[in-house]
Amino acid sequence: MMTLAASLLVTALLAAPLAAPALAGHHAFAAEFDANRPVKLQGTVTKVEWINPHAWIHIEVKGDDGKAVVWMIETAAPNSMLRRGFGRDSLPVGTEILIEGFRARDGANRANGSSVTYKDGRKLFIGSQGTGAPVNQ
Amino acid sequence: MRTAIALLVASLVAASALAQAPRGFTAPTTPWGDPDLQGTWTSDDYIGVPLQRNPQYGNRLYFTDQEIAENEKRRQAQAQNDAQEFAGADARITTGPGAGLVDRGRRPPRQTSLIVDPPDGRMPALTADAMTRRQGIGAGNPNPNPASWEDFSYYIRCITRGVAGSILPVIYGNGQQIVQAPGYVMILQEMVHEARVIPLGNRPHAGAAIRSYMGDARGRWEGNTLVVETTNFLHARTGIGLNGGGTPTSDALTLTERFTRVEPNVIQYELAVDDPKTFARPWKIAFPLTQEPGYQNFEYACHEGNYGMHNQLSAARAEEKK
Numbered sequence: 001m002m003t004l005a006a007s008l009l010v011t012a013l014l015a016a017p018l019a020a021p022a023l024a025g026h027h028a029f030a031a032e033f034d035a036n037r038p039v040k041l042q043g044t045v046t047k048v049e050w051i052n053p054h055a056w057i058h059i060e061v062k063g064d065d066g067k068a069v070v071w072m073i074e075t076a077a078p079n080s081m082l083r084r085g086f087g088r089d090s091l092p093v094g095t096e097i098l099i100e101g102f103r104a105r106d107g108a109n110r111a112n113g114s115s116v117t118y119k120d121g122r123k124l125f126i127g128s129q130g131t132g133a134p135v136n137q
Numbered sequence: 138m139r140t141a142i143a144l145l146v147a148s149l150v151a152a153s154a155l156a157q158a159p160r161g162f163t164a165p166t167t168p169w170g171d172p173d174l175q176g177t178w179t180s181d182d183y184i185g186v187p188l189q190r191n192p193q194y195g196n197r198l199y200f201t202d203q204e205i206a207e208n209e210k211r212r213q214a215q216a217q218n219d220a221q222e223f224a225g226a227d228a229r230i231t232t233g234p235g236a237g238l239v240d241r242g243r244r245p246p247r248q249t250s251l252i253v254d255p256p257d258g259r260m261p262a263l264t265a266d267a268m269t270r271r272q273g274i275g276a277g278n279p280n281p282n283p284a285s286w287e288d289f290s291y292y293i294r295c296i297t298r299g300v301a302g303s304i305l306p307v308i309y310g311n312g313q314q315i316v317q318a319p320g321y322v323m324i325l326q327e328m329v330h331e332a333r334v335i336p337l338g339n340r341p342h343a344g345a346a347i348r349s350y351m352g353d354a355r356g357r358w359e360g361n362t363l364v365v366e367t368t369n370f371l372h373a374r375t376g377i378g379l380n381g382g383g384t385p386t387s388d389a390l391t392l393t394e395r396f397t398r399v400e401p402n403v404i405q406y407e408l409a410v411d412d413p414k415t416f417a418r419p420w421k422i423a424f425p426l427t428q429e430p431g432y433q434n435f436e437y438a439c440h441e442g443n444y445g446m447h448n449q450l451s452a453a454r455a456e457e458k459k
Contacts, residue, residue, distance in 0.1 A: 027293055028274065031281040031449040051442030053295070074444075076238035079327065079435040080309040084219070084238050105452035122223040126238070 027053075029102075032074075033112040037103040041071055041111070045095045050078050050088035057091060057113065057126075059099060073099050073113040075126040086124070091116070101127070164361040164398045169319045171337075172361040174396055177314040177433050178404055178426035180306035182242040183251065186424065188305065188378055190250030190258025198258065199247050208245035216241065239308040243429060251305060253407075254421035260377075262417040263384055270373045270385045282453050286446055292380045294446065295329060295439035297350040299374070300367055300392050301408060302381030303331050306424065312434040313426060315396075322356055322363060327434040328380075335365055342368050348388065350374055363396040377410055377422075387414035402428040 029035070043059035057073040075081065078088070091097070098117040104110035117123045165173040190198075200208065219241065250258035273290030274281045283289060292298045303326040304313060310328030317323070324333045335356040343353045353369035370390045376383030390412040397405045404426040411419040 027445040027449060028276050028281050031274070031283070032445055032452055049442065052437045052439050053443060054445065056444065077309050079437065080238045080240055082435060083240060083309075086238070104448060106448070106455035108448075108451070110448065124223060 029112065032105060033102045034105045035102055039099075039101055039103050039111050041073075041099045041101075043071065043097065043099070045091050045093050045097060046070060047093065048088055048091050052079065053077055055081065055088075057099070057116075059097065069109055071099075072110045073101060073126075074110070075113050081126075086126075162400060167317055171317060171319075172358060172363065172398065173317065174315045174322070174363060174398055174404060175317050176428050177312055178428055179240075179311045179313065179432055180304065180406075180424060180426050181240050181311050181429070182244050182427055183246045183248070183306040183424045184240065184242050184308055184311070186246045186248055186251055186306065188251045188383075188422070189260055190252065192257075192259075194249040194258070196256045196258075197249060198253055198256075200245075200249060205245050205247060212242065212245055240311060243427070246424075248424065251422045251424055252420060253423045255418070260383075260416070261420050264413075264415055264417065267384050267387070267415040272376070272382075272384065275382050276380070281449065282456070283450055284453070286450065289446070289449075290381065291350065291375055292329065292382070295443050297331065297375060298329050298381035299370075299376070299386075300333070300351055300394075301377045301410070301422070302375055302379065303329065303333075303351075304406065304408070304426075305379055305422070307379050310437065312432070314434050322365075325434060327437055329439055330437045345369070348372075352390070352392070359395075361397060363394075365392075365394040365396070367392045367394070384415065386410075386412050389414040396426075399425075 041059060041061050043061035045057060046060050047058040049056040049058070055075045055078040057075060059071050059073065060068045061071055062068055081087075096119050099111065099113050100115045100117070101111040101113040112127060114127045115123055115125050167173045167175070252258045252260065255261060273293065274283055274288050275290040275293060286294065292302065297303075307328070312327035314325040314327075315322065316325070320337050322335045322337065324335070325331075326333070331351060333351060333354060335354040337356045337358070339357075340355065342355060347353065348369050348371045350371055352367040354365050354367040356363055356365045358364070368391050370386065370388060372388040373385040375381035376385050390410070393409040393411070395405075395407040395409075397407075399405045405423065406426050407421065407423040409419060409421045410416065
């Protein structure tokens with residue numbers, strides 16, 4: 001599936017003084033998402049919108065009542081993801097994944113994605129750095 | 138006094154060293170004889186260098202050799218970490234996106250700040266009028282509560298980052314593609330995809346009534362240096378900061394940029410800011426742009442996919458109902 005070289009973003013954990021620019025992603029995290037509402041969503045990829053300024057993964061999640069609900073997951077900027085080896089084909093439709101992230105402040109089925117975990121346990125980070133999202137919780 | 142003079146001389150020497158080409162380097166020329174700056178350049182190496190200097194460095198523009206070595210060590214550790222394909226078992230995986238997808242420099246920066254003048258690396262004082270100008274909500278706002286789309290910065294709205302905001306290093310999308318033709322230089326900037334078409338020669342600027350976000354640019358060659366003077370900006374739209382952030386500048390703004398190819402893969406870039414309605418004195422930014430193997434500009438159709446605009450407004454309205 002992937003030449004996902006480098007899509008692993010374990011990075012900012014190295015706390016370099018030079019690695020904390022004042023402005024970062026395209027919007028303020030707190031304007032759109034709620035850091036106090038973490039979500040874990042197990043589902044199947046139905047669509048990837050490979051668009052600027054942020055890409056969006058659509059996944060179908062089965063609720064407790066068995067009904068499928070589509071969630072939209074915001075990721076980092078596609079151009080940066082591409083430079084790090086993550087392309088629009090890295091998550092083909094039908095891929096089963098677990099998304100961890102933070103829910104939209106307006107309560108809609110949208111979230112800012114932090115990480116993607118594949119069925120075999122491999123994990124990638126997909127989120128934006130420095131937009132005000134909580135770090136190292 | 139003697140110390141002050143020595144410091145002044147040192148900073149002048151340092152400033153002139155910024156744009157000096159090493160001996161033995163002959164800048165290439167285009168088939169029609171202009172200095173050739175063509176290619177895609179990036180300021181990635183200066184990602185994370187603050188616009189304004191941390192006061193701990195005082196008047197010191199450059200890191201010491203030891204500090205550069207430490208930064209390089211950190212950079213290499215980061216690169217090693219980035220190169221892993223998946224999160225290792227020992228990785229501090231977080232539930233927050235603290236491990237973001239950002240672009241990286243390929244060598245450690247030499248400067249302690251992007252501002253090279255004043256000598257303390259700090260932005261000059263704002264005028265009283267400038268302090269009254271409203272700043273749009275930007276990415277750094279921790280508690281935004283937009284009432285309208287008009288409350289957001291021009292960057293968040295995918296409109297523009299201004300001239301300075303389009304070239305100052307940010308965490309991604311720093312590409313600057315330069316294309317030349319006889320009489321013209323064009324710079325295509327990746328993020329927000331501004332294309333600056335710069336006529337060369339002595340033609341006058343547009344009339345004072347004609348104003349725009351990116352201003353009216355005129356270029357000329359001074360030796361191997363491309364000098365671009367831009368005026369005719371709209372009043373109070375973008376500021377001189379990352380992504381056009383910062384206090385909005387005025388309609389009196391004149392930007393003078395200097396692009397000098399100092400090595401085959403390095404352009405020394407300098408930006409002089411003169412805006413008497415906004416700053417107490419003129420000031421200057423400088424940093425290098427580099428060409429890197431395989432680096433290219435990617436498409437950046439921002440407005441079409443800017444779901445964030447709707448989502449942020451919808452979040453603010455939902456908050457009001459609580």
